[in-house]
Amino acid sequence: MPPLLSSWxxxxxxxYHKVRFDEALSDYDDVFDTLGGKQLERAFSIVKPGGKVVSLSxxxxxxxxxxxxxxxxxxxxxxxxxxxxSRLEKKNGVAYHFLFMKPSGSQLAILTKLIEQEKIRPITDRIFEFDDIQAAFNYSQSxxxxxxxVVQMIADK
Ligand SMILES: NC(=O)c1ccc[n+]([C@@H]2O[C@H](COP(=O)([O-])OP(=O)(O)OC[C@H]3O[C@@H](n4cnc5c(N)ncnc54)[C@H](OP(=O)(O)O)[C@@H]3O)[C@@H](O)[C@H]2O)c1
Known part of the structure; x- marks a missing residue:
């Protein structure tokens, strides 16, 4: 296994360039999809009946x-x-949910607690200063x- 991913x-x-995930995996409780399209459709077949497919895309x-x-x-x-x-939901007995991010102070407070308790470990690649926002965007587009x-709004003193 690649060391970076195992360390995460x-x-x-x-x-995914070599193997289709739906041919390698099965019997999951849920899938969190960030790709949409065909990959999302394939996700239904690896979830147990009663499970969920949640998609951002x-x-x-x-x-x-x-x-x-x-x-x-x-x-x-x-x-x-x-x-x-909907047909895939019925065929597999799996619920489909579309997730649309919206800012929520109460949810952020829960996440902050989980991060403080080290139950969630955020992974930061690079931090840009606000003046370098274009470079941050270009990096994202890469x-x-x-x-x-991360774009830092106020520089460290
Ligand atoms: N609904 C919402 O509120 C919401 C919020 C935020 C984002 N989104 C959407 O969520 C999606 C993901 O965002 P992102 O920022 O993570 O996008 P991203 O930076 O473009 O990353 C996409 C990732 O998917 C991987 N990938 C591409 N094809 C794949 C495949 N067939 N199987 C497995 N992995 C594959 C890519 O891997 P490689 O490195 O190999 O190319 C890349 O790491 C976007 O479509 C975005 O618009 C929705």
């Missing part, structure tokens, strides 16, 4: 539209565009960061 706590590592579905209080016509539209995902890119 991965139990199993798959090189998939399509928002009817349940998401309802929870956001969107008008009926938008709920219907979201239902229509996620027909394939897709080569190994961890978070």
């Amino acid at each position: 706590g991965a139990d199993e590592v798959i090189d 998939g399509l928002p579905n009817e349940a998401f539209a309802k929870s956001y209080g969107l008008p009926k016509w938008k709920q219907w539209l979201f239902k229509l565009v996620t027909t394939k995902l 897709h080569r960061a190994r961890g978070k890119i």
